[in-house]
Structures are given as C-alpha cells and as structure tokens.
Amino acid sequence: MLPMALSMKPTGWFQIGWSADLEAGDVTPLRYFGHDLVAYRTQNGRLVVLNAYCEHLGAHLGHGGSVSGDDIACPFHGWQWSPEGRNTCIPYQKTTNRVRKIGTWPITERDGIMYIWHNVDGGAPLYDVPSIFDLFPGSGSASDYHELGEAGRFATAELPIHPQYAAENGVDFAHFKYVHRADEIPTVVHREFGEYDFKTELALNFKRRGADGEFETVAGRTKAALLGLGLGFSYADGVGAICSLTAVTPVDDERSILRFSTWASKEDGEDESRVIKRQRNAIGQVQADIAIWEHQRYTEPPGLATAEAAASATSASGLATSTPRPPRPRRRRADRRDR
Ligand code: FES
Numbered sequence: 001m002l003p004m005a006l007s008m009k010p011t012g013w014f015q016i017g018w019s020a021d022l023e024a025g026d027v028t029p030l031r032y033f034g035h036d037l038v039a040y041r042t043q044n045g046r047l048v049v050l051n052a053y054c055e056h057l058g059a060h061l062g063h064g065g066s067v068s069g070d071d072i073a074c075p076f077h078g079w080q081w082s083p084e085g086r087n088t089c090i091p092y093q094k095t096t097n098r099v100r101k102i103g104t105w106p107i108t109e110r111d112g113i114m115y116i117w118h119n120v121d122g123g124a125p126l127y128d129v130p131s132i133f134d135l136f137p138g139s140g141s142a143s144d145y146h147e148l149g150e151a152g153r154f155a156t157a158e159l160p161i162h163p164q165y166a167a168e169n170g171v172d173f174a175h176f177k178y179v180h181r182a183d184e185i186p187t188v189v190h191r192e193f194g195e196y197d198f199k200t201e202l203a204l205n206f207k208r209r210g211a212d213g214e215f216e217t218v219a220g221r222t223k224a225a226l227l228g229l230g231l232g233f234s235y236a237d238g239v240g241a242i243c244s245l246t247a248v249t250p251v252d253d254e255r256s257i258l259r260f261s262t263w264a265s266k267e268d269g270e271d272e273s274r275v276i277k278r279q280r281n282a283i284g285q286v287q288a289d290i291a292i293w294e295h296q297r298y299t300e301p302p303g304l305a306t307a308e309a310a311a312s313a314t315s316a317s318g319l320a321t322s323t324p325r326p327p328r329p330r331r332r333r334a335d336r337r338d339r
C-alpha cells in the first residue's frame with residue numbers, strides 16, 4: 001500500500017455514523033484518527049464520545065460497557081463515567097475518584113448524521129456543522145425531501161483514501177465526463193471562499209426523454225459546499241433534486257471510511273421505487289469516484305492542464321488567508337494545523 005502523502009490528522013468535523021444506528025442505551029466501539037473511542041447514547045438521547053479506556057484498569061468501554069442514565073458503566077468492575085469523563089460511581093466504595101478523567105470528544109448531530117470534532121491540539125470547534133438544507137438557497141427545506149433511510153446510505157470498508165481526494169473532486173471539472181459519464185465537461189460558474197468552507201457551482205446540460213418521447217436538453221446545476229476537509233455537501237437539481245453528503249473520516253494514518261448520504265426530493269407522482277433509484281444513481285456516482293481514489297497516489301505538484309492550472313491559481317489567491325485551501329492545497333499548508 002502506498003503511504004499517504006498528506007497528514008491523516010486534519011482539523012474539522014468528521015462523520016462517525018448515522019444517528020439512527022445508535023439508539024438510547026446503545027454503546028459502540030469506534031476507532032478514528034488512531035484513537036480507540038467509545039460512543040454511547042444516554043437514556044435521554046444525548047450522543048457521547050469518550051476515549052475508550054477506563055481509567056481504573058483500562059477496560060475498553062465499547063466492549064461490554066452499558067449505559068446507566070447519562071453515564072457509561074465499565075464492564076470490568078462497574079465504575080461509572082459521565083459524559084464529561086468524570087468518575088461518578090465506584091460501586092464498592094462511597095467516594096468517587098476525582099483525579100482520573102476520561103478524554104471527551106466534541107460531537108454534534110444534524111440531519112441524522114453523527115459528527116465528531118478532531119483537532120490534534122485539542123482545540124475546541126472553530127465552526128458549526130449546518131443542516132444540509134440550509135446550505136443551498138433554493139434547495140428547499142427538510143420537509144421537501146424524503147427521509148434518508150437505508151437506501152440513501154452507503155459506507156465503504158476502511159480504504160487508503162485521504163479526505164483531500166473527495167475535497168478536490170467537486171472542482172475537478174474534467175473527471176465528470178470520464179468518471180461520471182457526463183456528455184460534456186461541466187462549466188464552473190461560481191466559486192466562493194469562506195474561512196472554513198469553499199462553495200462552487202457547476203453547470204452541466206443533460207438529456208432526458210420528454211413527454212413526446214423525444215430527447216430534450218435540460219440545464220442542470222450542481223452546487224457543492226466543502227466544509228473543512230471531511231465534509232462535502234452537494235445539491236443537484238435536474239429531474240428532481242438530490243442533496244448529498246460525502247464524508248471521509250480517517251481511521252488511522254493510512255485508511256479512512258467514506259460515508260455517503262443522499263436525500264431525494266419529494267416529487268409529485270413519484271413512487272418509492274423511483275425515489276430509491278435516484279438515490280442509488282447518486283450512490284453509483286460516488287462509487288465510481290471511489291474506484292479511482294482507492295488506487296490513487298496523491299501527486300504533488302500535479303501536472304495540470306492549462307485550464308486546470310488557471311483555476312488552481314485563482315483558488316490559491318482567493319484563499320490566501322483561509323483554510324482549508326481547495327482545490328489544490330500545498331502539502332505544508334494542508335498540514336499546518338497538525339501536531
Ligand atoms: S477497568 Fe473499568 S471499572 Fe475496572
């Protein structure tokens with residue numbers, strides 16, 4: 001396996017799963033950024049992520065731990081730990097251990113997605129994760145879309161994919177023709193650089209069969225919003241709208257898990273099988289990307305075509321004071337917040 005050219009410890013929010021998969025009282029082991037973690041949901045529905053190992057004798061709380069109210073109980077000797085990592089109970093003595101504390105991780109949940117904040121320096125979150133339905137003007141609200149459901153979700157095994165690959169994808173206009181089988185190469189019609197986000201809009205015409213049976217050309221738009229390096233949101237409108245999230249979360253220094261979530265718009269007269277087909281089509285598109293990414297070697301500097309180099313230069317000047325720095329960050333820049 002090729003070593004990763006970029007650090008696998010970027011700062012930002014990263015998806016760790018789907019909210020529906022962790023119900024009140026559930027406990028699960030996780031491993032991200034080289035850390036063993038435990039996630040649990042309190043009886044009141046609060047998501048908690050802690051470092052995995054009990055501060056008594058080191059049992060892994062994710063393997064056999066149980067939820068007790070707001071706390072998690074260790075399977076080894078029953079010590080209990082709060083969402084803040086404090087010891088709240090030693091079952092066989094009256095006092096608790098006030099010295100030892102388990103490390104905690106900032107979490108948030110939006111649109112049925114569970115996120116953790118990662119910063120190797122331990123710094124607090126620098127920005128929030130918005131709802132995908134608030135990101136793109138004109139995309140409508142959550143009530144205009146079907147629930148995510150199983151058919152709208154896809155996750156890979158652990159693969160040698162860096163979050164940077166997915167981050168660059170939205171501005172790699174040429175690959176749409178070759179990887180996604182678009183009839184033509186799309187045009188970048190808008191770019192917008194924020195402090196922690198980067199938005200683009202692509203115009204791409206596609207063909208569909210009209211009511212008279214003849215093919216007609218429809219102007220399609222794809223909007224993308226990259227938030228940090230871990231989260232790529234998009235909104236595509238053509239025959240029905242699709243909102244999607246491509247989320248890449250490093251597991252360790254070599255591998256990541258990629259998760260894809262896709263919400264299909266509610267369209268008049270559309271039955272469930274058609275909705276699922278639209279979701280599956282979207283998943284098929286990201287799977288086509290993954291087939292490239294899992295064998296890709298990050299090339300720095302890249303050998304860009306003239307138009308790509310021009311776009312890259314524009315992006316670089318626009319992001320002189322911003323992070324991250326898509327579409328083509330220099331290695332030291334991309335790593336600058338790493339430990
Ligand atoms: S190791 Fe957790 S209570 Fe003993």
Ligand SMILES: [Fe+2]
Nearest residue numbers: 169175179289
């Ligand atoms: Fe792609």
